[in-house]
Amino acid sequence: MPLTSRAVVQVTLWLCLALMLTGCGINNIPTLDEKVKSAWAQVENQYQRRADLVPNLVETVKGFAAQEQETLTAVIEARSRATSINIDADSLDDPEKLQQFQQAQGELTGALSRLMAVSERYPELKSNQNFLALQSQLEGTENRIAVARRDFIQAVEAYNTEIRTFPGRLWHGLLYSDMPIRETFEATAENADQAPEVEFQ
Numbered sequence: 001m002p003l004t005s006r007a008v009v010q011v012t013l014w015l016c017l018a019l020m021l022t023g024c025g026i027n028n029i030p031t032l033d034e035k036v037k038s039a040w041a042q043v044e045n046q047y048q049r050r051a052d053l054v055p056n057l058v059e060t061v062k063g064f065a066a067q068e069q070e071t072l073t074a075v076i077e078a079r080s081r082a083t084s085i086n087i088d089a090d091s092l093d094d095p096e097k098l099q100q101f102q103q104a105q106g107e108l109t110g111a112l113s114r115l116m117a118v119s120e121r122y123p124e125l126k127s128n129q130n131f132l133a134l135q136s137q138l139e140g141t142e143n144r145i146a147v148a149r150r151d152f153i154q155a156v157e158a159y160n161t162e163i164r165t166f167p168g169r170l171w172h173g174l175l176y177s178d179m180p181i182r183e184t185f186e187a188t189a190e191n192a193d194q195a196p197e198v199e200f201q
Contacts, residue, residue, distance in 0.1 A: 025167050029176045032159040036182055037089035039152040046145045047105055053141065054079045057134045061118060064125035068118050078111035093180045102185060112138065149185050156184040
């Protein structure tokens with residue numbers, strides 16, 4: 001059955017509309033949301049890597065400085081708190097839970113800093129190859145955490161910008177209204193806006 005001219009016009013209009021929709025950012029919001037989730041997974045991955053290093057580091061220090069029990073206990077407890085708070089991709093928009101996660105990770109960072117300071121009092125620990133390897137891995141992990149957090153912040157920024165500007169705002173209102181503004185990391189440590197003082201002895 002041959003198509004009428006009206007049917008041809010309708011099919012042509014539908015094809016044009018479909019082409020316009022595919023090129024006008026209709027898929028940007030879910031794409032950027034997936035990037036936020038992926039970036040968050042990398043943040044969690046790096047924090048888990050750090051948490052996995054802690055027991056070996058504590059055992060190594062314990063072998064040389066068992067009298068530093070208070071510091072060792074603080075690290076173990078901080079690690080336990082940090083690993084007990086999990087944020088999956090679906091709860092990324094809960095600012096209270098994100099704040100709790102950041103606070104627990106900050107406590108672990110502080111406890112690890114105190115543990116590293118312990119090594120200054122024990123020259124034989126500072127020269128132990130196992131300790132040096134663990135310390136190097138921990139430093140590398142801290143750098144990876146910083147990069148993962150930066151990538152997450154950038155992914156959240158791109159996503160939030162998309163749903164608050166045109167044409168993303170239009171698509172958000174029409175199709176993706178269930179996708180909220182995402183929370184991002186904020187400096188939660190005391191005096192986080194000030195550079196740390198480093199003293200060489």
